Amino acid sequence: MPVRTLAAVVVVGVAAALLSAASLSLAGAATGGGSGGAHDVDDGNANSTSPPEGPTGTVEVVRVVPNPVAAEDRGESVTLSVPPGTALGQFVLDDGEQRVRLPNRTVGGRVTLTADPDAVRNRSGAGTTDSDTDAVAGPPGTGAIVPVALSALANGGEDLQLLVDGVVVDSVGYRDAPEGAAYRPEVGSFSPLGATTFPVRATGNASATAYVxxxxxxxxxxxxxxxxxxLLLAGYTLxxxxxxxxxxxxxxxxxxxxxxxxxxxxxxxxxxxxxxxxxxxxAGIDVRLVSGPHxxxxxxxxxxxxxxxxxxxxxxxxxxxxxxxxxxxxxxxxxxxxxxxxxxxxxxxxxxxxxxxxxxxxxxxxxxxFRRTDGANGSYPTRFEPRAVPVEQVRVLVAPDNAERAVVRRIDAAEESVRVLQATVGGPDQPFVRALVRAARRGVSVRLLLDGAWYAREENRAVARALNERAASEGLDLEARIADPRGRYGTVHAKGLVVDGETAILGSLNWNNHSARENREVVLTLRSRGAARYFGRVFRADWRGGAWRLPVGLLGVLLVAVGGALSLGRGIEFEARENEDGAAVAEDRVGW
Structure with a gap:
């Protein structure tokens, strides 16, 4: 049975002295998630504006392939995302040298414009006719293929504009196109052809079990x-x-x-x-590995x-x-x-x-x-039991398709608090970290906890120092720390955050550009106060380096001191809150 602990904010001098003697520091405790309103933000790049509204709704250029793996760059293409029932003929594509009026077709969803439909289809098998659009359905990510007399797209770079009646409804520019890659404006980088372009998948109510x-x-x-x-299992290693x-x-x-x-x-x-x-x-299981030039x-x-x-x-x-x-x-x-x-x-x-x-x-x-490694054999206590939690909405994010912009947008929508646990981050100017700074500048309470393992310690200390100095100079409620496991775990490998006490986000996404833009990653966003509360409590314990447990002797002295204070009519205010393992932990008066 866990030892029940007493945590208090004591306003009498003798109790404060005892706390100091016990070498406890509550002043730096993190502030916790409050109860903000629900946010289900649209996905997009938080650092750029959304395309203007055209006559038929929002229209975007979502992919450009300027340098396909084919002789004479056959199969160059531009892919649009348009609302259902859009009259394609109202649009003009301008590359700065030539303006091309698009064909008079009624389309919806993804539409790929190309001067060589066969080359586009042959990237991944034959397409099929779409009778509703009079176009041809192409490989994944292309949607319907529409023949257009496009001028050649320069491998060195182009600036493209999509216009309606002379008004720009979207624009995109790229530079130095690698062979066999597609430029994705939402992330500002190229991805290999054949990479998926999944949207964020949002579901309704669900039941879940959260654990650490x-x-x-x-x-x-x-x-x-x-x-x-x-049973489908995907991983990095097994x-x-x-x-x-x-x-x-x-x-x-x-x-x-x-x-x-x-x-x-x-x-x-x-x-x-x-x-x-x-x-x-x-045993007869189909096992595949992602590797090789493809x-x-x-x-x-x-x-x-x-x-x-x-x-x-x-x-x-x-x-x-x-x-x-x-x-x-x-x-x-x-x-x-x-x-x-x-x-x-x-x-x-x-x-x-x-x-x-x-x-x-x-x-x-x-x-x-094959290389040899020493197996992990650490033994650690169970402090946080699994918790069944109701979920209002689940959002499935994948990288490089949509995870970066979705996470950044959720941080940009934060109103009260953001709590982040990461092994490392890509530096104080990484997009995720910049979103934390923007949140702090709006008055949001921000805490970032990083791993203290020997191989990451110096890098993480430098990041924490830079962020804390910025917070001090600007007066921001922003703090970064290095984790102290204190025997409760070995190293930090989590990649999670809690926003406004109502949303928990977790998965394989490391906070660096390589992970967000070049790896396959999977993340879940849970709109669930139960999940946010659970992971928030774990974060709080990890932030403090474990719940404070008073030695029995010191606890007795403290109780005597408290009794004496009460006999003198002095007020003592206690704030006790049970942690997931049933132990009370100190509540910082700054607020969680």
Whole structure:
């Protein structure tokens, strides 16, 4: 049974002296999430304005392919996103040298304009005729293909404008187009052709279980063990024997099991992972790795699973130090909801069926190519039990498609508080961090907690110092700290935040441009006060380096002092709030 602790704000001098003698510091405690109004913001780049409204609604240029892998750049294209029933003929595309009137077609959704429809279709198989638009449906991400006499798009760069009656409704510019890549204006960078362009998927009410690691290693594996029809597991690495046991048991009872992991993790594949993947293949499981020249992303870095109608999304890898509870601080959630599971399954199948996903049996390296690692064997207490929470809305985010802009927009909509736990960030000028500074300048209380492991300590200290100096110079309610595990976990590996005490965001997205723009990542946004409260309490404990527990002797002295103060008629105000493990922790008067 946890030792019940007493936390108080004591306004008598003797109690304050005792607290000082116990070397406790509450002055720097973080302020917590309040109850702001619900925000379901539109997705978009928070650092740019939305396209103006045209006669038929919002129209955007969403993709430009100036340098396809084909002779003479055959298949150059510009993709638009237009509202249903749009008369395409009202638009003019201007590249600064030539204006092209678009064909008189009625279209909707994504429309790809090109002078060579066959070349565009051949990027990924034949297209089909769309009788409603008199256009041709193309490969994923292109939508309907419409022949247009486009002038050549310069590989070195172009500035394009889309006009209606001489009025610019959208514009886009790119520079130095790499071969075989598509420029995506919403993130301002190129992605390999064939990369998905999924929108944010929003679902309705759902039930969920929130948990943290290393405290609760059972929930993510429990979902795998309970699958009856399908089990799709995606990850960066996979070495957990418990997870492998669950996958093998599932396939033995007739569940359709598929596994997709990264084929070239930093440092290379390990002997432990090779053994795990060999075992899965021997059990009849289709195991594929994202690797080779046709891989669409720098790294396949998500950590999620789809088990029937349940979606498991984690910040941790499928290995002992992650889901095994033997090391890192991580966040996780299991959502029971058909729509959320379907959205993740779409992402999985898009990646599993891509050309860059190759069978483990076909590409398995020789034994000498694997590296050896020491297995994680840490043991940590359970301080935070899993918690069932109702969810008003789930939003499925994926990178590089939409996660960066969605997270930035949610921070930009914050009204009261933002609490962020990350291993590292890309620096004080990284877009996510800039969003935190903007929030603080609006009067939002902002806290950023970073990992204190030896390999990240100096970098994180520099970031924290820069942010804290900025906060001091501008008078902002913004503070960054380095985490102190105090035996409760090994290192910080979580990638999560809590906004306004009503929204929790967690997943594999690291706060750097490489992760947001070049990796495959998966994130869930939960509009749920229950989830926000749960992860907020964990953050609060980690921010303070653990709940304050008074030694029994000191507690007795404090009670005597309190009794004496009361006998003198002096007022003492106590604020006690139970943590998730049932222990009361000190409540900072600045407010959480």
């Amino acid at each position: 690691l290393p405290d609760a290693p059972e929930p993510p594996v429990a979902a795998l063990r309970e699958a009856n029809e399908r 070495t957990s024997e418990r997870v492998a046991d669950a996958l093998v048991a599932a396939t033995e009872r007739g569940v359709r099991v598929r596994v997709l992991v990264e084929g070239g993790p930093v440092g290379g594949l390990t002997h432990a992972e090779a053994r795990t993947l060999d075992r899965l293949v021997a 891989a669409r992303y720098a790294f396949h870095h998500p950590k999620y699973a789809v088990a029937d109608d349940r979606a498991v999304v984690l910040t941790e890898n499928w290995k002992p130090s992650g889901v095994g509870g033997n090391g890192s601080r991580g966040w996780g959630v299991t959502v029971r909801d058909d729509e959320t599971a379907a959205a993740l399954a779409r992402t999985f199948h898009a990646d599993f069926g891509a050309r860059g996903a190759r069978s483990w049996s076909a590409i398995r390296p020789t034994r000498g190519e």
